[in-house]
Amino acid sequence: MENEVDGLDKRKAYILATVVYEYIATGEPVGSQALTQKYNLGVSSATVRNEMADLEAGGYLEQPHTSAGRVPSDAGYRTYVDALMSPEELGADERRRIRDEMRDARAQLDEIVEQSSRLLGRLAGNLAFVTKPQSDTQSFRYVQLIWIAERSGIAIIVTSLGVASQSLFELRNDHSPDDLTRLSNALNATFAGRLLRDCDDRSLTALTKSCGFGDDMAAAVRAAFIGARTQEQPGISASGAQHLLDQPEFRDVRKLRSILRILEEQRTLYDLVADAFDSTSASVKIGHELGSEELSDLSLVTVPYRFGERAVGMLSILGPRRMPYARLLALASGTAETLSERLHDVEVK
């Protein structure tokens, strides 16, 4: 029906939107009178009261206690985000400011990623974090096998984003520096440009052997590629935790402890954005949708960034459920865009 949104008639939807909006703005439970006074609803507070009672029955609103105003529930926020709020765009000047600040970072992958998390944390006034590009979405550029002694060496692999990973290897038989150079050249000729994840063990082994090396060298080469692919963890840069202290919901210190702990366990932080990795567009998780009781009054906004066509990492904002979703989505997207552009500065061509 034309005048229904998500099962709510137009007026209910509007009231819900206003309640969420007002609550996000003030942080205080919002009552019927306050609402009619501040917004021109065209109906009296009593009517609003009735509607609010309905919305509460429908699970969109909650009451902290009798005789308090209403507060949005997870479902209320969800509806707001999906259907009610009006999306925001960044102004041209804001875009420019983001771009300018990103220029401060040197052309090094880590620095660019860190700079964008700092920037986003500050602009969003919340905790922001950015995953480094997943290494298996990067493509292989060069490998160099360096001779150290007759039976040992170092393999260094450089990826398209200029990240090098090195691994030591030991061999059973003697080899000369020239042998290693020959193999390096062969590997480069065959695999350069491929995605790291497409440099499969089988082809690597086959090529190594066809250059006259044995199983030991093949294992070393495989290990080097695996090392480059699974580079420790994805790596996350986080920033802006101090802004959370300004939020009234963190006056309770226990909440903060959860956050700090999560911040230090990169694992958990990564799990939070992990399922967003599949989707190629922005995603919002609200309260219990985060899957943890500890985090149940937080929300997470996640936006992918790209290298070329491919989504390679995520920018996220973690803050109180009561966050300005439209604005933060716009900020995250804007930052993601700029980050994507800057990635080309570090590309190894």
Added chain:
Amino acid sequence: MENEVDGLDKRKAYILATVVYEYIATGEPVGSQALTQKYNLGVSSATVRNEMADLEAGGYLEQPHTSAGRVPSDAGYRTYVDALMSPEELGADERRRIRDEMRDARAQLDEIVEQSSRLLGRLAGNLAFVTKPQSDTQSFRYVQLIWIAERSGIAIIVTSLGVASQSLFELRNDHSPDDLTRLSNALNATFAGRLLRDCDDRSLTALTKSCGFGDDMAAAVRAAFIGARTQEQPGISASGAQHLLDQPEFRDVRKLRSILRILEEQRTLYDLVADAFDSTSASVKIGHELGSEELSDLSLVTVPYRFGERAVGMLSILGPRRMPYARLLALASGTAETLSERLHDVEVK
């Protein structure tokens, strides 16, 4: 005089020590009665009162307000740490536990450093941070100049701790892969084993030119070494901020904000330990000695760790001034020792 400590007679010194000890244990201002009841001082509370008044006049104790107990001042803690407290040693089982937990980290520099900061943060129940080895104290192991195109390449430098840094370079004239290999070999033969900071620009330039290269190549080589030497920042791994929330002194949220901000600005964190870098033994900074009003009710314990004979980095514990200094010094030293040992696992020989 035999029975004077730091200008205090024996009894005053003992009372000061007891007050500090008790305050560290309880966190409550300590009064004369409580002290005589809990500790066997051999004198009455009235006497203790008089002595405390003297200690306050001497600047060792402070009173939060009239009719409250006494609390140590910076000077009081300082005297306690320097002259009064009895040093602690870790038990054999604790040492073993530390060693075991350090074994969980893979043999990668970053992981070992992170593991030790996590471990220390947890054991100390405070914020712990560890600087990565200063790269200019590491020695040079290998350089490899990789040919990409006639006029460009990548230089990869590997240090004794297995850290690789890469830098791209562009040349004015064509060169062959073989030329680059030849130069790599020459550099390795001459400089391998030297400290990075001893690979001076002049010698690098001279050697490069003696291999028949021009100014452009010499500049590229210098840049590569400078890049390895000044590797971004020293790099700091921090952990355990959540423990601070348990301390009563952080119920005030503003204190926390300072800490969180410092935590994110690696710069400030690094400045804190910077002057400890000169000293080769443990150092304690108390309250205002940290040089910042914001941090004036915190203390910092810093202990160096070594690679071979050389001090290459620092382990620090940041917490409330009211911290168990002797215990934390023991923990930090124990962890430093284990960290130093594990560094040999990542050494590139």
Added chain:
DNA sequence: TTTAGCACTCCGAGCAAGCGAGTGCGAAGG
């Protein structure tokens, strides 16, 4: 020089009262 006694100070916990914002419901009005 140490101790006992005493008057005084001050913080903080605990309690009661009052206020204000908000609710739900029944009755009146368009």
Added chain:
DNA sequence: CCTTCGCACTCGCTTGCTCGGAGTGCTAAA
């Protein structure tokens, strides 16, 4: 039939108050 008005009621928060406890400094006696 939906909306509005009026009203009684609820409940948390703030304010003000009291009171006890811990601690101090001072004076006088041992």
